[in-house]
Amino acid sequence: MKTFKNLSILLMAITVVVLAGCTQSANSEDVTTLRLGHIQNESHAWHQGAIRFAELVEEKTNGSVQVDIYPSSTLGSDRDLIEGMQIGSVDFALAAGVMSNFHQPYAILEAPYMFQDLEHLEDFLYGESGKNLQQEMLDETGVRGLEFWIRGPRQLTTNKLVERPSDLQGVKIRVPNIEASVESWTAMGSNPTPMNFSEVYSSLQTGVIDAQENPISFTANAQIQDVQDYLIMTNHVYGYVQLLMSDLTYEKLDGSEQQAVEEAAQEARNYQNEIVFQEEEKALQDMKEAGVEVIEVDTEPFEELVQPVHERLADKYGRDLYETIVNLR
The missing domain is CATH 3.40.190.170 (Bacterial extracellular solute-binding protein, family 7)
Incomplete structure (x- = not known):
């Protein structure tokens, strides 16, 4: 009887392990893993903001969407990242002035002494004009502007x-x-x-x-x-850096996931904007x-x-x- 009892326990243990493995496999199939690239190193405010964005996306989607971050040009230069988002090989990127090579009106924003100070820049970026510019970019390039993040001058x-x-x-x-x-x-x-x-x-x-x-x-x-x-x-x-997203990726997400990504982008913007000038002072x-x-x-x-x-x-x-x-x- 003892032998049969031990065998029964062993079979139950194996069943639990197998079921756990199946559950884990099923759950992993339900997770969408996306890639975010940028050109800065891991100590930079961009990277810290990206980490916060990834945390928020996972939290707000209950783990159905995860974001892996690739700093230090691992996925390529600014231009490579934009082109990757256009074909869907890159899901998110942090990129700055290079967007003027893809949607030309951005060139005006990049001209030295176009903005007088930080307040002037924020008035433009976070007003209707900034939103309109991002919509035009989306229409022309297939790259979606989620948020503008502030940079030091x-x-x-x-x-x-x-x-x-x-x-x-x-x-x-x-x-x-x-x-x-x-x-x-x-x-x-x-x-x-x-x-x-x-x-x-x-x-x-x-x-x-x-x-x-x-x-x-x-x-x-x-x-x-x-x-x-x-x-x-x-x-x-x-200047600014934009948190960008491939529209091909955006359209693959369901409505609640899209909303979660947009909310995470805004909260990560606020986080990054708070720490960027602390970083400037230390630098x-x-x-x-x-x-x-x-x-x-x-x-x-x-x-x-x-x-x-x-x-x-x-x-x-x-x-x-x-x-x-x-x-x-």
């Missing part, structure tokens, strides 16, 4: 003291491959050189370029302070401690030089959009 780093536009003569400066950036830095007197950010450190180290411009946290996380002497506080772009301190000299400049002469660029962009990509931004000042 872009600053210039160099190995040459720059206090006025004339100091930029002959300076080879890395810029993103964005029309507004190339034209504006040309107008300010420099020699702009578009390249992927992943190439910037080595290019500065070897003298291929002399300077670069980015938010301070972006710059510090890439250890640019090791190969640059000056941080020039130009405040030339008050500035890190750069100072590394020996980088911080230079405050009068930005008005720089602003004056890019006004013709503003006008060209307005004529080319939308006078109405340009006037909307100007009128919010």
Whole structure:
């Protein structure tokens, strides 16, 4: 009897394990796993915001949708991520100015000194004009803008003291491959050189370029302070990053999951926007401690030089959009 009893217990245990395995398998089949890519490293505010977004999506869908995060250009450059969302190989991405290469009116937002300060930028992004721009982008590209996240203002780093536009003569400066950036830095007197950010450190180290411009946290996380002497506080772009989603992916989700993703995006925006400027302050301190000299400049002469660029962009990509931004000042 004891043998039969033990055998019965063993069979029951096996049954439980098998059933548990079947349940786990069934549950795993019900989970949709999506991929989110970005170009920053894991210490950056973008990544922290992405983690919060993934947590919220899982929570709000009761685990039916999970988001795996791929930082540090693991899924490719900004452009690769956008193209991936258009064909459905990438589900989400955090991307900034590169969208102007896919929906051209974004070029106006990327022009240096288009926005006067952070409040001016937020008034545009979080108003009807920002929503309209995202809808136009969706219609043209198949990429859905979920939320705008705020970035710190872009600053210039160099190995040459720059206090006025004339100091930029002959300076080879890395810029993103964005029309507004190339034209504006040309107008300010420099020699702009578009390249992927992943190439910037080595290019500065070897003298291929002399300077670069980015938010301070972006710059510090890439250890640019090791190969640059000056941080020039130009405040030339008050910018954003967008949390984007492939519309092909969006349409595969059911209505409740779509709503959950949208709610998670908004809450993650608020979270990221709270921590991004804390990160900027820490990054500035890190750069100072590394020996980088911080230079405050009068930005008005720089602003004056890019006004013709503003006008060209307005004529080319939308006078109405340009006037909307100007009128919010």
